[in-house]
Amino acid sequence: MEKKNNTIIARATPTGQGSIGVIRISGSKVIDVIKYILKLTYIKPRYAHYLPFFYKNKIIDKGIVLWFPKPNSFTGEDILELQCHGNSILIDLLINNILNISGIRIAAPGEFSRRAFLNKKFDLTQVEAISDIISANSKAAIFSAMNLMNGKLSFLLTKFTKIIINLRVKIESFLEFDYKINYSTFCKKIIITLEKLLKFLINIIEYVENGIRIKEGIKIILIGPPNSGKSSLMNLITDKDISIVTNIPGTTRDILHENIYIDSVPIEIIDTAGIRNTDNQIEILGIKKTFEEIKNSNYLFLVIEDKMSEDNLSIIIKKYLKNFIKSIPIIIIRNKIDITNNVPEIIYNNDYTIIKISIKKKIGISNLMHFIKERILNKNTNENQFTARERYLEILNSIYKYLIKGKKNFLNTNSLELLSEDFRLIQKELDSITGKFYSEDLLNNIFSQFCVGK
Structure with missing residues (x-):
């Protein structure tokens, strides 16, 4: 992928002839596109304008224009959408004309959604939900994908993560400062919390397994x-x-x-x-x-x-x-x-x-x-069900193994230090689901499956 700060452009509607074709532009050069294609210095944000589109100083079409200034846009950057007639030749002429502006290039597959994720408009599960909505093959899959988009899984993971973080904080505080607290009583409370975490995790895993079934x-x-x-x-x-x-x-x-x-x-x-x-x-x-x-x-x-x-x-x-x-x-x-x-x-x-x-x-x-x-x-299928992916299940099963191992070791050794390390690894695994912790290879794999205009 070329420079990440470049302005990107792509058609957001399928190729072929249709009544409407949508061109999407995202980045700092949007103002230049407005000046070059619309011959205007300013248009009202978040307002539908019916305007002429210019090609080499000649009007080539008329259509709807929408401008969303950053950060209040899908990508978190300036976004311009041109809705013209859905003729492929017309759309290609407009795109190629806009590409004459320095610093603008064709978007890579899924790059608009990738920028939305990197600009913290969505977490990784919500971005993946966009792909699920597009590819849904049933009514149940559509509603479940929308639940993922609305953060149903993110909510469960956040709640689970908070318990992990709170327990880590208590353990670290006990090790550093709280010698007055009875050690035996503190350990019993930890075991109770571990049991709750295991039950909570099993519930999340069941949701994810059901979500995979709905998707596939x-x-x-x-x-x-x-x-x-x-x-x-x-x-x-x-x-x-x-x-x-x-x-x-x-x-x-x-x-x-x-x-x-x-x-x-x-x-x-x-x-x-x-x-x-x-x-x-x-x-x-x-x-x-x-x-x-x-x-x-x-x-x-x-x-x-x-x-x-x-x-x-x-x-x-x-x-x-x-x-x-x-x-x-x-x-x-x-x-x-x-x-x-x-x-x-x-x-x-x-x-x-x-x-x-x-x-x-x-x-x-x-x-x-x-x-x-x-x-x-x-x-x-229920009103709270969300679509899911195998990568969620693999990570959650890994977390389950960490919890089982951590509980077993703690019962045998009562080592708070080892348990705290297990929690650190669990938190890292959780962050890889939502994208707080990620690798470029993971992002490339996810977004390469998106269409260019998304």
């Missing part, structure tokens, strides 16, 4: 023995004939994906090969792919026939799913209750939920859809 979509994987009804369930939920349904075991050998929307939330349904003992190399490969896919899913629907005994069900879970029980919610779909003459119902256990249905007779399907909406969608 909720993934539900269907697994189970052959002919249990996985493919039929896939076709039923998606309302499409995607999976081939036959009575021949091993029909589904590859992973099938279908994206749907339920209540404006994107959901990816994944149909997989039937899990069973087999010598067929293609089936074995399909089963291997199934377990690789489980790792990237949010919910696991284990589809079995209702006649299967609890003992056989336990064998399947222990043999195939024991490594996933703690990491992914498992929902048991007991299918074909029309054969066993059982009633449709939902049974909630500690380890997993059981839903009894008949896909063929469409019995209990309303229970299943109600479960998806109430227990999956509503859990991942």
Whole structure:
């Protein structure tokens, strides 16, 4: 990137023809642009002007002009927006004409937002929310991205950081001055605070995990023995004939994906090969792919026939799913209750939920859809939910490890010095989420994904 103090220019609307094209300019040369393109020495700030645009002393177009003097602008710098007709040739002529002014260059991708961040108009999570709003693929994603933009995550992190800072201050004060305070009592208070921090952090991590699901979509994987009804369930939920349904075991050998929307939330349904003992190399490969896919899913629907005994069900879970029980919610779909003459119902256990249905007779399907909406969608979407990124989760999980390690070491050693150092590292990690502490590589990675005009 060239000099950071240069004035930058870019079109803020997509390329191609349209009714309106917007050109954005940010930096100290905005006044020169007003004089050069509008032939004026001054225009009223934050006011919509309808004015002619000049190209080599000839009027090339007329449109709306908006001027936002610093610091009251998106970037914190002087900003000028020209709204002309959306002809690409016209826009290019205006931009190239403005580039004749010394000290003005084309903006790099995301450079307007980058300057807004560097000028402390937004923290890094709020800037990333701008990208989420632009790329949102559902109504839920739009509102969640707006929550991130409005500082929902920043508020939680600030509250968490204040507790960390206050505890660090108390520890440092105790070590330096407060010998009158009972050491044992002080340590007990620290343990109580550590417990509160862990609970608070788990709550934030849950919000972030849900935010990632909203941004990327909720993934539900269907697994189970052959002919249990996985493919039929896939076709039923998606309302499409995607999976081939036959009575021949091993029909589904590859992973099938279908994206749907339920209540404006994107959901990816994944149909997989039937899990069973087999010598067929293609089936074995399909089963291997199934377990690789489980790792990237949010919910696991284990589809079995209702006649299967609890003992056989336990064998399947222990043999195939024991490594996933703690990491992914498992929902048991007991299918074909029309054969066993059982009633449709939902049974909630500690380890997993059981839903009894008949896909063929469409019995209990309303229970299943109600479960998806109430227990999956509503859990991942609420008025305070915000979109999130994997980098937030990685940092928060790192902080969680620091807290667990710090608590364990403190219980064993009662060393306030070591605990204070852990808190310092935690605070540094927290600052990297919001951008109080950042690297150029991080900023380059984030803003390179933005469009040029943003």
